Amino acid sequence: MIETHKPAERAFLVGICLQKDKTEDIKESIQELAELVDTAGASVIKTFIQNRKGIEPAFYIGKGKAEEIKIYAEEENIDTVIFDTELSPMQIRNLEKIIGKKILDRSWVILDIFANRAKTREAKTQVELAQLKYFMPRLTRQWTHLSRQVGGGVGTKGPGETQLEVDKRLIKDRINFLERELEKITDQRIFRKRGREEKFKVVLAGYTNVGKSTLMNRISNAGVFVENRLFATLDSTTRVITLPGKKEFLLSDTVGFIKKLPHNLVASFKSTLEEVVEADLILQVVDISHSNYEEQIKTVEKVLDELGAGGKKMLYVFNKSDSISAEELDFRVTMRNYGEYITISAKDGKNIDKLIEKINEIMEHSFVYKEIYLPLSETKLLAKIHSLTEILNEEYEENKVRVSFKASKENASYLENLVKDKQIIS
Numbered sequence: 001m002i003e004t005h006k007p008a009e010r011a012f013l014v015g016i017c018l019q020k021d022k023t024e025d026i027k028e029s030i031q032e033l034a035e036l037v038d039t040a041g042a043s044v045i046k047t048f049i050q051n052r053k054g055i056e057p058a059f060y061i062g063k064g065k066a067e068e069i070k071i072y073a074e075e076e077n078i079d080t081v082i083f084d085t086e087l088s089p090m091q092i093r094n095l096e097k098i099i100g101k102k103i104l105d106r107s108w109v110i111l112d113i114f115a116n117r118a119k120t121r122e123a124k125t126q127v128e129l130a131q132l133k134y135f136m137p138r139l140t141r142q143w144t145h146l147s148r149q150v151g152g153g154v155g156t157k158g159p160g161e162t163q164l165e166v167d168k169r170l171i172k173d174r175i176n177f178l179e180r181e182l183e184k185i186t187d188q189r190i191f192r193k194r195g196r197e198e199k200f201k202v203v204l205a206g207y208t209n210v211g212k213s214t215l216m217n218r219i220s221n222a223g224v225f226v227e228n229r230l231f232a233t234l235d236s237t238t239r240v241i242t243l244p245g246k247k248e249f250l251l252s253d254t255v256g257f258i259k260k261l262p263h264n265l266v267a268s269f270k271s272t273l274e275e276v277v278e279a280d281l282i283l284q285v286v287d288i289s290h291s292n293y294e295e296q297i298k299t300v301e302k303v304l305d306e307l308g309a310g311g312k313k314m315l316y317v318f319n320k321s322d323s324i325s326a327e328e329l330d331f332r333v334t335m336r337n338y339g340e341y342i343t344i345s346a347k348d349g350k351n352i353d354k355l356i357e358k359i360n361e362i363m364e365h366s367f368v369y370k371e372i373y374l375p376l377s378e379t380k381l382l383a384k385i386h387s388l389t390e391i392l393n394e395e396y397e398e399n400k401v402r403v404s405f406k407a408s409k410e411n412a413s414y415l416e417n418l419v420k421d422k423q424i425i426s
Contacts, residue, residue: 009042012073014061015049015084028292029259033084036109040116045076060091063098070099080104086262089138107134107262114265122185129178130264132171139168199240200249200363200408203276205304206285207296208256211319215285215346216253219356238275243360252279257303259295266306277307280408281362282314283355288332288343289323313366315358316341322350368412371404372419385415 015030017023026049034044048069050061059066060083069081080102081095087105095103111131118124204212220239238252252275276282284300286293297316304310321329321343333341342358344351369392374381376399385391389405389412396402407415 009079010045010077011037011042012069012076012078012081013037013044013047013084014069014081015047016055016061017049017051018055019053025292025295028295030084032259033082033106033109036106036113037082040109040113042080045078046072058090059094059098060085060087066095066098070101073099073101082106082109086260092138106260107265110258110262111265122182125178125182125185127265129175129182130262132175132178133264134262136168136171136175139164139171200366201252201275201278201280202241202249202283202359203252203254203279203281204283204285205254205276205300206256207287207300208258210256210285210287210290210296211346212253212256212285215283215317215319215344215352216251218346218349218352220251241356243356247360247363249359249363257300259299261303266303276304276309276312279309279312280366281359282309282312283317283359284314285317285319285346287320288318288329289320293332294335313362314339315362317355318343319346321345322348366408367406368409369404369406370412370415371402372415373400373402374419375400381418384418388415 013030013033015026015033017026030047030049034047037044050065052062056062061069072078073081078101081099082104084106086107087095087103092103092105111127111134114123114127115131118127204216206212216237216239220241238250240248241251242248254275282304284297286297290296301310304312316338318329318333318341322345324332329343333343340358342351342355344355346352370389372385376382376396382401382403385403385405389407391403391405393404394401
């Protein structure tokens, strides 16, 4: 029998610890990179951290250290050297010349994982767009294959253009096409969501691999793919959750965040992450058993701020509480003032009922009760009230109607302004 299995790439990981850095933070970051590389399908053979006063502009690390890595890479049959940062195009070229191996950085590894995990049309479009924007400035003469892949031939080469210029122009055209496609997909998703606008929106957000998808499945039986690896799921999933008394809310899962997330990736995924921006309540899921959980919380909150969701109502959900002692758990959740929080174990269901009760409590406090008195001739306004609120009672008096309803504060304010503009007494 012929063996067709391709062995995993052998990778060497490199990081830098500057004087201002904490050693434990750098070790944590390089360990996370190792997990990313494992998720991407390569095998980590060695990790290395160099202590430096500053970054070497031409090589990132010292030239002498790059030459040492070259020797080790040849002796240990290393395929790829991966740096725990985003390298400049010049640094990649210089390192490749010295080391003679494929040079990647953290951003490219993350983009590669996203490319492999993307399933829907939207996610695939977002990832390809981020990839092209990433390596556009890193394009060199080695990429001459692009003209054949993207659609070269008669009419593609302008007067006096080099092959590299053609490749860059083809990538720009592809980026423009993908941006238009993403706009169309976003418009289609917004149209599909119109019928859900009146429902209370709860969104799961958090660092990657903290148990969001497990919690999603526990609450909703959504069947979301769960794996103990970074970025197991990319596509947001939304389910309608029905509580006793026929009360409902929307529960959405989102892609996990991570430190040093490539800017192009955040920009490309903004349409998917609109779920967070539009949320009435964000459940920040935290792996409370993780040694660096506080840094993960800060990373998540930084990304939320970038998305414009920093001021949203938030409930901290400290997951994996069964993985540490009760004393340690109590110490960790009271280290700083997190505001409202609950400790759970999504895996075994501990305190899930209390979490749902808390969501219900927050949801009830987020609604207001109003009564509007308007002429029957205002049919469009009456239809708008019905579409944006939960009608509690309607009383008809000659040519007028008194409507009692429950609505979100946002929708109630919107309706009040409509009534005010029409000079209707409410």
